[in-house]
Amino acid sequence: MQSFLWFISTLFVFLSYVENTFGGITSTFIRSQWPSVDIPLDNEVFAVPKGHNAPQQVHITQGDYDGKAVIISWVTSDEPGSSEVQYGTTTGKYDHSAEGKSSSYSFYKYKSGYIHHCLLDGLEYDTKYYYKVGSGGSSREFWFQTPPTIDPDASYKFGIIGDLGQTYNSLSTVQHYMEELDPFKSYLHRYPTPYLASKSTSPLWYAIRRASAHIIVLSSYSSFVKYTLQWMWLREEFKRVDRKKTPWLIVLMHVPFYDSNDVHFMEGESMRAVFEKWFVRNRVDIVFAGHVHAYERSYRISNIQYNVSSGDRNPVPDRSAPLYITVGDGGNQEGLAGRFRDPQPDYSAFREASYGHSTLEIKNRTHAFYHWNRNDDGKKVETDSFILHNQYWVSSFRRRKLKKHRS
Amino acid sequence: MQSFLWFISTLFVFLSYVENTFGGITSTFIRSQWPSVDIPLDNEVFAVPKGHNAPQQVHITQGDYDGKAVIISWVTSDEPGSSEVQYGTTTGKYDHSAEGKSSSYSFYKYKSGYIHHCLLDGLEYDTKYYYKVGSGGSSREFWFQTPPTIDPDASYKFGIIGDLGQTYNSLSTVQHYMEELDPFKSYLHRYPTPYLASKSTSPLWYAIRRASAHIIVLSSYSSFVKYTLQWMWLREEFKRVDRKKTPWLIVLMHVPFYDSNDVHFMEGESMRAVFEKWFVRNRVDIVFAGHVHAYERSYRISNIQYNVSSGDRNPVPDRSAPLYITVGDGGNQEGLAGRFRDPQPDYSAFREASYGHSTLEIKNRTHAFYHWNRNDDGKKVETDSFILHNQYWVSSFRRRKLKKHRS
Numbered sequence: 001m002q003s004f005l006w007f008i009s010t011l012f013v014f015l016s017y018v019e020n021t022f023g024g025i026t027s028t029f030i031r032s033q034w035p036s037v038d039i040p041l042d043n044e045v046f047a048v049p050k051g052h053n054a055p056q057q058v059h060i061t062q063g064d065y066d067g068k069a070v071i072i073s074w075v076t077s078d079e080p081g082s083s084e085v086q087y088g089t090t091t092g093k094y095d096h097s098a099e100g101k102s103s104s105y106s107f108y109k110y111k112s113g114y115i116h117h118c119l120l121d122g123l124e125y126d127t128k129y130y131y132k133v134g135s136g137g138s139s140r141e142f143w144f145q146t147p148p149t150i151d152p153d154a155s156y157k158f159g160i161i162g163d164l165g166q167t168y169n170s171l172s173t174v175q176h177y178m179e180e181l182d183p184f185k186s187y188l189h190r191y192p193t194p195y196l197a198s199k200s201t202s203p204l205w206y207a208i209r210r211a212s213a214h215i216i217v218l219s220s221y222s223s224f225v226k227y228t229l230q231w232m233w234l235r236e237e238f239k240r241v242d243r244k245k246t247p248w249l250i251v252l253m254h255v256p257f258y259d260s261n262d263v264h265f266m267e268g269e270s271m272r273a274v275f276e277k278w279f280v281r282n283r284v285d286i287v288f289a290g291h292v293h294a295y296e297r298s299y300r301i302s303n304i305q306y307n308v309s310s311g312d313r314n315p316v317p318d319r320s321a322p323l324y325i326t327v328g329d330g331g332n333q334e335g336l337a338g339r340f341r342d343p344q345p346d347y348s349a350f351r352e353a354s355y356g357h358s359t360l361e362i363k364n365r366t367h368a369f370y371h372w373n374r375n376d377d378g379k380k381v382e383t384d385s386f387i388l389h390n391q392y393w394v395s396s397f398r399r400r401k402l403k404k405h406r407s
Numbered sequence: 408m409q410s411f412l413w414f415i416s417t418l419f420v421f422l423s424y425v426e427n428t429f430g431g432i433t434s435t436f437i438r439s440q441w442p443s444v445d446i447p448l449d450n451e452v453f454a455v456p457k458g459h460n461a462p463q464q465v466h467i468t469q470g471d472y473d474g475k476a477v478i479i480s481w482v483t484s485d486e487p488g489s490s491e492v493q494y495g496t497t498t499g500k501y502d503h504s505a506e507g508k509s510s511s512y513s514f515y516k517y518k519s520g521y522i523h524h525c526l527l528d529g530l531e532y533d534t535k536y537y538y539k540v541g542s543g544g545s546s547r548e549f550w551f552q553t554p555p556t557i558d559p560d561a562s563y564k565f566g567i568i569g570d571l572g573q574t575y576n577s578l579s580t581v582q583h584y585m586e587e588l589d590p591f592k593s594y595l596h597r598y599p600t601p602y603l604a605s606k607s608t609s610p611l612w613y614a615i616r617r618a619s620a621h622i623i624v625l626s627s628y629s630s631f632v633k634y635t636l637q638w639m640w641l642r643e644e645f646k647r648v649d650r651k652k653t654p655w656l657i658v659l660m661h662v663p664f665y666d667s668n669d670v671h672f673m674e675g676e677s678m679r680a681v682f683e684k685w686f687v688r689n690r691v692d693i694v695f696a697g698h699v700h701a702y703e704r705s706y707r708i709s710n711i712q713y714n715v716s717s718g719d720r721n722p723v724p725d726r727s728a729p730l731y732i733t734v735g736d737g738g739n740q741e742g743l744a745g746r747f748r749d750p751q752p753d754y755s756a757f758r759e760a761s762y763g764h765s766t767l768e769i770k771n772r773t774h775a776f777y778h779w780n781r782n783d784d785g786k787k788v789e790t791d792s793f794i795l796h797n798q799y800w801v802s803s804f805r806r807r808k809l810k811k812h813r814s
Contacts (some may be wrong), residue, residue: 220632221630221632221634221635222630223628223629223630223631224630224677225627225628225662225674225677225678226671226674227628228628255632258715264633266680266714266715267632267633269677269680269681269715270631270632270676270677270678270680270681271632271677273673273676273677273680274676274677303715307673308665308673308676308710308721308722308752308754314715315715345715347715
């Protein structure tokens with residue numbers, strides 16, 4: 001089974017599920033409230049390398065809808081240099097090459113390095129590729145593994161880390177750039193997205209398919225109310241979801257719908273009012289959000305009965321609803337959001353103000369394993385885990401069984 | 408008392424108020440459901456004039472924060488021609504002139520005329536100005552009256568017509584332009600706003616002061632959640648409101664918060680979740696919206712107790728809350744929105760699916776008269792009217808009286 005670490009700057013994804021057993025857990029684990037230091041990551045990849053104009057901050061993004069392309073991104077600091085990537089299936093032997101582009105931006109006195117993006121497309125599924133960036137003595141080799149063919153029973157492991165070093169101040173800055181109609185600065189300079197492949201008009205919302213999962217990324221800070229471009233795009237994207245090909249339907253966004261931390265409480269209410277009914281109707285399996293610097297998981301609940309006229313109110317248990325998981329705990333200089341609301345609301349299943357990361361191991365079309373691992377001063381401690389049943393296959397199986405039973 | 412007709416394309420404003428007497432009225436007036444024909448307007452102003460390159464579609468907008476400037480806009484169709492406006496306080500004698508700018512845009516096969524905007528600033532308050540646009544035999548003279556000095560007891564009459572010939576399809580088009588980062592096409596080409604004067608970063612949200620009123624215009628289709636530019640701007644703009652100078656605080660937006668028509672029901676819920684508490688805290692007098700092609704007025708109610716955790720629910724009577732009036736009844740080729748929800752919700756005071764327009768006559772710092780006039784096949788029929796008490800002056804007077812009574 002392959003794996004893919006997902007940390008698209010501001011948020012990201014995961015999970016699994018047994019039966020609803022109401023009564024939530026507020027973890028008693030207490031961590032000192034220092035802002036995070038860096039999460040230990042592979043130094044070979046993330047350390048600043050030596051040598052003239054050596055490529056640094058090398059990262060990789062799916063480059064198309066279905067996983068047969070990647071975008072390689074890196075930064076050089078001395079001069080623009082080459083944006084070429086050489087690649088092949090044997091280390092040191094590069095029988096393909098692709099030409100990318102570089103750009104830079106400035107913000108007041110800050111001047112970015114030269115940021116390179118290079119698309120490698122027409123790749124084979126399930127294949128290990130070696131690639132080289134940079135030139136001469138400063139060139140560096142890395143590798144990646146392409147995902148398996150889109151297949152309903154493909155097993156696949158995702159890792160999800162949210163809010164990794166982004167602050168909401170920096171988000172305001174992103175927003176500022178966006179509204180100033182200069183959207184390719186900063187954030188978008190550094191994080192390319194394959195938005196055109198999913199017919200999106202903005203790099204801030206898009207979808208990809210990977211193995212047995214269809215993953216939708218939404219933008220909390222762009223307009224999303226009815227008739228806006230994001231709303232129109234999502235309506236169409238849900239029609240493109242084929243649970244027979246990709247049984248797992250996962251949504252990523254920045255601001256959570258269901259979270260009971262005092263910090264940012266109910267900031268997701270605006271988007272919930274618009275999109276929650278689509279999540280329920282389309283049987284989304286799981287919704288991952290960031291923003292709140294703590295971990296929290298909901299039960300399957302929905303609040304789509306709420307109606308300003310009728311008096312119906314508040315989240316109720318709903319088997320068709322997704323699970324909501326806040327994973328804004330990747331580690332961020334703002335520190336943790338330590339104060340949860342008391343009492344713990346009915347919708348909240350588990351919550352803890354620690355740094356950590358999640359994994360979602362899809363086993364087949366019906367089952368996946370979810371784990372949240374607390375990062376306890378460098379030690380990985382499994383803290384919240386369970387089995388997730390697919391919302392489409394398990395529930396339609398249940399429907400068939402029920403129908404048979406009744407007839 | 409002066410008057411000012413407000414019809415900024417997609418919506419606009421007004422109202423007055425006696426005591427809450429719950430139990431709403433659904434008017435039994437029935438109008439045939441034909442899409443609207445043009446509301447009769449002054450032909451001298453709105454008819455297409457004769458002559459080579461004659462100025463047409465002449466309209467006027469407040470050009471600054473406090474009412475000492477106007478923007479004159481017009482269209483010429485033969486050639487760009489002059490963007491100059493000559494003006495003065497005597498008809499036919501123009502001792503001032505100002506130079507404007509013209510532009511045009513195209514959309515697929517459509518090509519706009521030459522759209523001119525010219526700012527006339529440094530004007531005197533409460534003064535009638537005559538102005539001339541166009542040149543030679545095709546030039547045309549019009550006049551406008553500047554508002555009185557900003558003064559808490561200035562009387563002033565506003566007219567409000569919403570959704571006058573704009574469709575939500577056209578709004579989608581506007582939105583499309585916005586997100587395509589080409590925001591000066593179409594809508595913004597034609598409707599300039601004095602947004603810089605209120606420190607806004609976008610022409611789609613801004614504020615002006617006029618006589619004894621502070622008027623805030625919000626954008627339903629731009630992002631507005633916490634940390635966005637519109638949110639940050641509104642937070643600051645509320646701080647700039649000085650009810651001792653401008654007792655009347657009026658908000659205009661496109662999508663209503665409280666409306667009980669089946670069409671567009673609860674589409675304003677997203678923005679309500681973000682801004683309603685500010686409206687209550689800042690004692691907004693009245694909120695005008697358009698979008699729904701019918702007339703509706705709420706009681707003073709708020710839903711800020713609603714909390715996804717606590718179970719508190721639904722709008723309750725609230726003396727600190729604004730009145731909400733939907734005036735999306737200006738007349739629009741989409742026709743009327745004739746189906747109201749049954750039963751009429753508690754928050755709805757009066758509703759009727761007719762074309763019409765509203766007037767708000769501010770008398771002094773404490774009282775204003777509100778009228779909604781049905782346009783019954785060209786006849787103006789006063790249908791909903793009442794006295795509005797100022798939310799700042801009357802309520803603080805009440806507080807003082809109460810305090811005195813208690814001590």
